[in-house]
Amino acid sequence: MARSFNAAVQIKGCLSLHLPQKNQGNGMSTVKRLRKGLDIKIVGKANPIVEQVQQARTFALKPGDFIGLSPIPKLLIQEGAKVMAGDPVFFDKARPEIVYTAPSSGELIEIRRGEKRAITDLIFLADAELRFREFPRQDPASMDRVSVIERLMDSGAWSLIRQRPFNIVANPADEPKAIHVSGFDSAPLAPDYNVILQGKKEVFQQGLEVLRKLSSGKVHLNLSARERPVDALNEAQNVQINWFDGPHPAGNVGIQIHHIDPINKDDKVWYVKPQDVVTLGILFQEGRYDPERIVAVAGPEVLRPHYYRTRLGASVEPLLSNNIRRENVRIISGNVLTGQRIDAEGHLGFYDDLITVIEEGDQPELLGWLIPAYPRPSASGTYPIITNDVPEEGYVVNSSMHGEERAFVMSGQYEKVLPMDIYPVHLLKAILSRNFELMEGLGIYEVDTEDLALCEFVCTSKIDVQDILREGLEFVRSQS
Amino acid sequence: MDPIKPIRDAISKPLWEQIEKLEPHLSNKPDPETRELPRFHWMHSTFDAFKTFLFVPPHTTQSGAHIRDGIDLKRTMFLVIISMVPALLHGILNVGHMHYVSQGEYLGLLEGFWLKLGFGLLQVLPIIVVAYGAGLAVEFAFAQFRGHPVNEGYLVSGMLIPLIMPPDIPLWMVAVSSIFAVIIGKEAFGGTGMNILNVALTARVFLFFAYPLAISGDEVWIAGMADGYSGATPNAILAKVGLSGNLMIPTTDTVYSTVTQTWGHYTGWDAFLGFIPGSIGEMSKPAILLGGLFLIVTGIGSWRIMASMIIGALITGVLFNLANAGLNLNSPFLGVPPHFHLIIGSLLFATVFMATDPVTATQTQMGKYIYGFLIGVTGMIVRVLNPAFPEGWMLAILFMNVFAPLIDYFILQSNIKRRLARG
Numbered sequence: 001m002a003r004s005f006n007a008a009v010q011i012k013g014c015l016s017l018h019l020p021q022k023n024q025g026n027g028m029s030t031v032k033r034l035r036k037g038l039d040i041k042i043v044g045k046a047n048p049i050v051e052q053v054q055q056a057r058t059f060a061l062k063p064g065d066f067i068g069l070s071p072i073p074k075l076l077i078q079e080g081a082k083v084m085a086g087d088p089v090f091f092d093k094a095r096p097e098i099v100y101t102a103p104s105s106g107e108l109i110e111i112r113r114g115e116k117r118a119i120t121d122l123i124f125l126a127d128a129e130l131r132f133r134e135f136p137r138q139d140p141a142s143m144d145r146v147s148v149i150e151r152l153m154d155s156g157a158w159s160l161i162r163q164r165p166f167n168i169v170a171n172p173a174d175e176p177k178a179i180h181v182s183g184f185d186s187a188p189l190a191p192d193y194n195v196i197l198q199g200k201k202e203v204f205q206q207g208l209e210v211l212r213k214l215s216s217g218k219v220h221l222n223l224s225a226r227e228r229p230v231d232a233l234n235e236a237q238n239v240q241i242n243w244f245d246g247p248h249p250a251g252n253v254g255i256q257i258h259h260i261d262p263i264n265k266d267d268k269v270w271y272v273k274p275q276d277v278v279t280l281g282i283l284f285q286e287g288r289y290d291p292e293r294i295v296a297v298a299g300p301e302v303l304r305p306h307y308y309r310t311r312l313g314a315s316v317e318p319l320l321s322n323n324i325r326r327e328n329v330r331i332i333s334g335n336v337l338t339g340q341r342i343d344a345e346g347h348l349g350f351y352d353d354l355i356t357v358i359e360e361g362d363q364p365e366l367l368g369w370l371i372p373a374y375p376r377p378s379a380s381g382t383y384p385i386i387t388n389d390v391p392e393e394g395y396v397v398n399s400s401m402h403g404e405e406r407a408f409v410m411s412g413q414y415e416k417v418l419p420m421d422i423y424p425v426h427l428l429k430a431i432l433s434r435n436f437e438l439m440e441g442l443g444i445y446e447v448d449t450e451d452l453a454l455c456e457f458v459c460t461s462k463i464d465v466q467d468i469l470r471e472g473l474e475f476v477r478s479q480s
Numbered sequence: 481m482d483p484i485k486p487i488r489d490a491i492s493k494p495l496w497e498q499i500e501k502l503e504p505h506l507s508n509k510p511d512p513e514t515r516e517l518p519r520f521h522w523m524h525s526t527f528d529a530f531k532t533f534l535f536v537p538p539h540t541t542q543s544g545a546h547i548r549d550g551i552d553l554k555r556t557m558f559l560v561i562i563s564m565v566p567a568l569l570h571g572i573l574n575v576g577h578m579h580y581v582s583q584g585e586y587l588g589l590l591e592g593f594w595l596k597l598g599f600g601l602l603q604v605l606p607i608i609v610v611a612y613g614a615g616l617a618v619e620f621a622f623a624q625f626r627g628h629p630v631n632e633g634y635l636v637s638g639m640l641i642p643l644i645m646p647p648d649i650p651l652w653m654v655a656v657s658s659i660f661a662v663i664i665g666k667e668a669f670g671g672t673g674m675n676i677l678n679v680a681l682t683a684r685v686f687l688f689f690a691y692p693l694a695i696s697g698d699e700v701w702i703a704g705m706a707d708g709y710s711g712a713t714p715n716a717i718l719a720k721v722g723l724s725g726n727l728m729i730p731t732t733d734t735v736y737s738t739v740t741q742t743w744g745h746y747t748g749w750d751a752f753l754g755f756i757p758g759s760i761g762e763m764s765k766p767a768i769l770l771g772g773l774f775l776i777v778t779g780i781g782s783w784r785i786m787a788s789m790i791i792g793a794l795i796t797g798v799l800f801n802l803a804n805a806g807l808n809l810n811s812p813f814l815g816v817p818p819h820f821h822l823i824i825g826s827l828l829f830a831t832v833f834m835a836t837d838p839v840t841a842t843q844t845q846m847g848k849y850i851y852g853f854l855i856g857v858t859g860m861i862v863r864v865l866n867p868a869f870p871e872g873w874m875l876a877i878l879f880m881n882v883f884a885p886l887i888d889y890f891i892l893q894s895n896i897k898r899r900l901a902r903g
Contacts (some may be wrong), residue, residue, distance in 0.1 A: 040547070188547075264903035330546060337545045358547065361540055366484075366492040368536035369554040373482045376550035381779040382559055383550055401539040403552020404532060406631060407673030410556065411843040412782060425843060426892055441896035449544075456545045460556055461673070466544035
């Protein structure tokens with residue numbers, strides 16, 4: 001299964017451990033070494049080339065991207081209305097203070113609805129020329145906390161800030177005990193922020209200054225000790241830099257929080273993704289809500305796995321046209337472990353900076369459980385090298401379940417891929433039995449679905465770990 | 481690389497098409513138009529079991545992670561069976577070997593090799609067939625009755641049961657005990673994954689208490705044993721001379737000569753290599769070690785349980801030695817050097833294949849150390865101190881099966897306390 005691929009990119013990052021230097025930012029630098037986890041090698045990692053493609057014809061806001069949002073948010077504009085980037089579009093009736101705004105300028109052309117009239121997509125026709133709502137340019141350092149929050153709320157950039165536990169948009173009335181930014185993504189085929197943040201040092205720092213205003217606690221910037229980060233990250237000022245070395249999920253902010261300053265009951269911790277930090281910086285530096293995104297398009301079925309310049313919520317059509325190897329594929333906004341399925345005309349998820357394309361695994365496989373027809377990744381030792389020869393560049397994965405769902409039988413599997421002091425199987429069982437106290441006791445506040453995504457991957461019994469955990473998190477949130 | 485690509489290319493598509501054609505007649509869902517269940521709906525689970533045996537179904541991920549590990553329960557269970565094959569093969573040969581040795585014929589191992597193999601096969605294969613047949617029948621019936629898919633768990637239990645039976649066991653007893661184990665030991669709790677007791681050991685413990693004569697004593701461990709021959713196992717001999725016996729104490733330097741005196745026909749090497757009377761699959765230590773290694777390498781068996789159980793048994797053995805010497809008890813069984821405990825009886829088999837059952841063992845990694853260790857200790861106490869039971873592992877493991885949730889409970893509590901203390 002030889003596929004054209006730039007092998008040099010794949011090896012990058014595995015070589016030479018970048019040793020952190022002392023006295024970066026303020027505070028001490030430490031390296032947290034995580035041994036548990038799993039790096040799944042998949043063909044088609046994006047080459048570090050940022051390609052320019054034509055502007056997307058449409059963009060979308062998908063209420064489903066915001067966890068915990070009521071299914072029918074209150075729309076502030078009607079079909080046919082024209083918006084500028086930063087104009088309010090809808091709010092959640094349960095939390096009316098948080099307004100969600102348009103990421104680009106255009107005309108609302110379609111309100112797509114799903115089951116029970118839930119709004120699934122608000123589709124906008126993009127303007128040829130982007131128009132922005134104007135905000136005053138101001139140095140966040142000279143502003144007080146209240147006016148910084150006001151600006152963020154007003155522009156809609158607030159929705160970029162999320163809270164743990166529950167992974168919902170942060171509550172402006174809270175003051176978090178800390179704010180975390182994970183400067184690397186360890187998920188399979190994840191984009192490399194060293195590519196994305198190239199040349200964005202100043203505006204990234206500005207974004208960090210915004211975050212510094214939001215909490216009297218620390219702003220943590222968590223970096224990978226496996227390679228030298230780009231200057232924007234490596235030379236960030238006024239933040240606590242923490243170094244992590246380990247396989248996925250070491251890049252997950254939930255894992256990092258657990259090792260730096262774990263979430264206890266009633267704690268609130270906020271986090272922001274690196275590109276969103278840039279957006280916050282631009283908002284104050286240039287006075288506009290301008291969520292440009294550099295997105296990696298990756299996966300075995302992508303012809304040109306590159307980085308592409310696009311915008312939050314933009315249609316993926318220009319990124320994927322003439323760029324997919326075959327018909328029967330699954331397009332995922334996000335990574336293969338946690339992403340959302342979209343179609344070829346679909347739109348980039350609100351918090352995503354990766355499009356993964358894999359083959360659908362919808363073919364029956366004769367005696368496949370015994371003699372695999374093609375190599376496949378497995379955390380178990382049950383695939384001998386001989387029958388499962390891994391191509392140098394990784395596996396060509398597909399969406400097959402590789403088996404059927406069963407009751408829990410094996411034990412100790414989940415623990416091997418979860419670098420946390422948490423018993424995942426027992427937590428899931430507590431959720432299934434709706435035992436609120438046990439869920440709290442076993443640390444449900446510290447995890448989110450992405451942290452347990454690898455558990456779902458390795459599960460012999462094919463249990464829907466993320467669904468169960470999401471149910472549990474929603475249950476706990478509704479109770480508290 | 482696909483080792484069976486030509487076969488796959490040739491039969492995969494037509495075979496799947498045939499199965500697809502059968503599907504509507506065997507579905508367990510009502511016909512959308514007539515709203516009637518198809519005629520053979522009561523066969524659905526059985527059909528599904530065979531279908532999914534032949535083909536990994538074309539199910540794709542619908543939520544959560546889009547890609548999944550290549551492992552599933554079928555593969556897992558099949559590999560456990562593979563790990564038992566060396567022990568089974570040795571068992572077949574040994575059943576024949578012991579039979580002819582008891583007759584005073586073909587005393588050398590390789591003499592009459594094919595005869596021995598043939599005799600062993602005739603003796604062992606029916607037991608396997610009956611254990612699988614009886615157990616799977618119940619399993620399929622329950623799956624059908626409850627509308628579940630058939631779980632692969634019994635594929636392992638059905639192989640374990642013959643391996644822990646004496647070679648001369650009447651087939652109807654195999655059937656009765658397998659059925660008992662599946663119904664009471666497993667299905668009553670909700671099927672594979674829900675059971676509290678090890679299924680194979682439930683079958684054996686049922687036999688042990690319901691038909692003790694068939695599974696204890698000196699007569700049953702050699703198939704078709706000649707009259708007058710002593711078929712006592714080393715354990716039985718030690719148990720008989722017992723705690724108060726006045727035989728010479730085996731010490732490490734004189735152990736072989738002592739062993740030949742006290743263990744009847746068998747040397748330590750016989751015990752290690754497994755050419756002694758005993759349960760079918762439990763005798764050959766190299767074969768069991770091979771299986772254990774395979775389970776550890778594939779990550780299916782817990783090395784934590786295996787290691788801690790051996791350590792528990794060895795430490796208890798040392799303590800017995802010390803007590804024996806210190807209190808001048810002069811007991812041969814207490815005085816057996818600890819490492820000798822590893823090669824007699826079923827300790828090793830129990831360690832590798834029984835204690836490691838993931839469903840009935842502790843679920844936490846820390847708990848596995850405790851669980852294994854306590855089995856090691858308890859099993860040695862039953863084996864050595866209780867003359868009513870020459871072997872202790874079956875009872876020790878079932879006993880600790882019951883306590884496994886309690887061990888996990890304490891470990892979870894300490895996790896919860898740690899979390900509270902932090903807050």
